[in-house]
Amino acid sequence: MATQHASLKRLRPPLSGFIVDGFNFCEADVRHYLLTHAHSDHTCGLHASFDLGTVYCSSVTARVLRATIGLPEKRITTIDVGQSIEVEGVQITALDAGHCPGSLMFLLEHLATGHTALHTGDMRASQDVREAVCAALLRRGLLRLCHRCNHSPSPTTSAIAATAAATAAAETTDAAASPSPLAVDVLYLDTTYSSPRWRFPPQPDALRCLAAVTAAELRREPRTLFVVGSYQVGKEKAIAAVARAAGGRALLSERRALSLKLCGLWDAELHTVDAADPQVRVHVMPLSAGVEAHEAMGALLQRHGERYAAVVTFRPTGWAYSKSDEAGLPKPWVEGAGSTRMYGVPYSEHSSWEELQAYTDTAHGVIQWERSLVVIASLQP
Ligand SMILES: [Zn+2]
Structure with a gap:
């Protein structure tokens, strides 16, 4: 969930010609609007007749914007993961945010001064995502060696890291004392969770949990309908995991x-829009919680009573995280004499605490922390 705060939207000088995810914070002297992804809390303020400048986003986000908002083609410049473009003396590189389809982070370099910033909207800083950031920083000469990623580098990162390590070893000056900037000058973190108490499992573990609970519920009651809570974009892996485990299709x-x-x-x-499809075992609906979710499940049972004997709802979200669930499968909230059952599963498309720590270390080259500025906004400390 994006914070709506001007200090995180317009970048600081000398990059103040750019606003990120801030269509409610447009300014007359800004013509360049970066968009990290298509969730509504990031696109809010953007409309079909937007004419204040150019929107820079991924191809996936551009397709969603054209179809849902009606934003004209001429207003959009696409930049995809790994690509760089130059805009008014600023090199912009797009990095995978690991959040939802098409989600990006932006690395910006002011070519005249060497000032750099890394803007992070919503992200899941898994090891793959962190290594890609590390590789981009190494490639741009902004980082000599990432101590974290170097422990288990990807093949691409490994080659770059090896070169960087050799360069660093050959230098006689202490890197920490070097006047040249390493890593980024400003790191913008627009993060939802920012506290040691948020320790989500890796996504593959959460997906295995969804599949295991689905299988267990089918053993308990073979005529079970599953409901997966979802946004308009996102949670696709959770939907697929439940549909596969249920051996059927998801109705959307x-x-x-x-x-x-x-x-x-x-x-x-895996997917269908045909409610009469006999393979439907999963319904995809907006995320709901509490008594309302049980009422919705009860209504589904009434409507499809001839086909299903129970409804199980999954809430695949970081908000469902509970330390007591770490030991095994989550416990359901059961109503209706067992016929409606709800599970919170901490499948998160945001970073856990350890991932956030590792990511900020990477972005700052570990040893450069004190030289860098971190601008943080967090909804859930
Ligand atoms: Zn988002």
């Missing part, structure tokens, strides 16, 4: 199906 609204197609994730084996 036309609107949700369109977003899957725009993201290139539509799979006819």
